[in-house]
Amino acid sequence: MGDAFETLSEEGFQFFGRVTASVTHEIKNALAVIRENAGLMEDLIALGERKGDLDPARILALAGKIGTQAMKADGIVRNMNRFAHSMDEPLADLDLGETVELLATLSGRIAAMHGVAFETRVPDAPVWVKTNPVFLETLLWACLECAMNAAGPQKRLGIVLEETGSGARVRITGIQGENEPEFPSERHRDLYLAIGAEVRFGPGRDEIILELPKRASL
């Protein structure tokens, strides 16, 4: 575990920093849209008062845009809050479907910057594992980051969750693994061994496979 914590102190903080930077950019974008549309509303009202010609439908449409952006910002903050709370417990029961969806959403903007889109596929029923959430999320992020760098020409990455007899499997599809020959590195190995997991490329190196036990022995 010592090596794993050393790795986590670098990889984990880097991951946390990248997600935080990306999410706060998204929030600032939403705030900028709110500010400009509120400003435009003020402009139109001032103009309408001067000319005695105010279009209520236009003002309502702008108010609707502002409301939508406020909801968007709220959703971003809620996801970030869930992510931050994953640090609460060293060992927790996780619905992996939720974790996978959360990570895909949080890194969606980073993916877009790579020109890549995620498509998640999770079973209808929850897939539970007991593990260290921070180790798992850092490991999942490492897999996603590798996949983004190695995305195939379609630039669409699948994130597929499957329940297995011994736990669960996450497959990240749509990649050309030969572009990332160093993955998984020794540092990633420290992380996945710490939670009894395994990370490997699939045959043909066109997918990354993360195998997780039902219960991590920490």
Added chain:
Amino acid sequence: MRVLLVDDEAELVEALAERLSLRGIDADWAVTCKDALGKLDTKKYDVAVLDVKMPKLSGIVLKKEMEKKAPGMGFIFLTGHGSEADFRAGTAEAGADYYLVKPVGIDELLKKMKEVVGE
């Protein structure tokens, strides 16, 4: 003054362009780098306001492409970066005239645009 606003947030540039138009500025907008470069084929702009981080192509790369098509145009960068100083250091190489942090006030933007074109 003719201005081209480029940001992948359509609702932002659309509102900003209308606000500038209400202030007598001839403002167009684009949400992709391809659209932005296409607009340069049909119109001459005095200044471009570019978002730094856009999917597929950064504003910094876009600026270099735009300069090839429209030499002499002024540039202002917009960013969601938290610190203007960090942002400025990171984009110094691109050499834009001004760097502004989102959300930016319309009066401040207008002032910078006028400075860029020497009004």
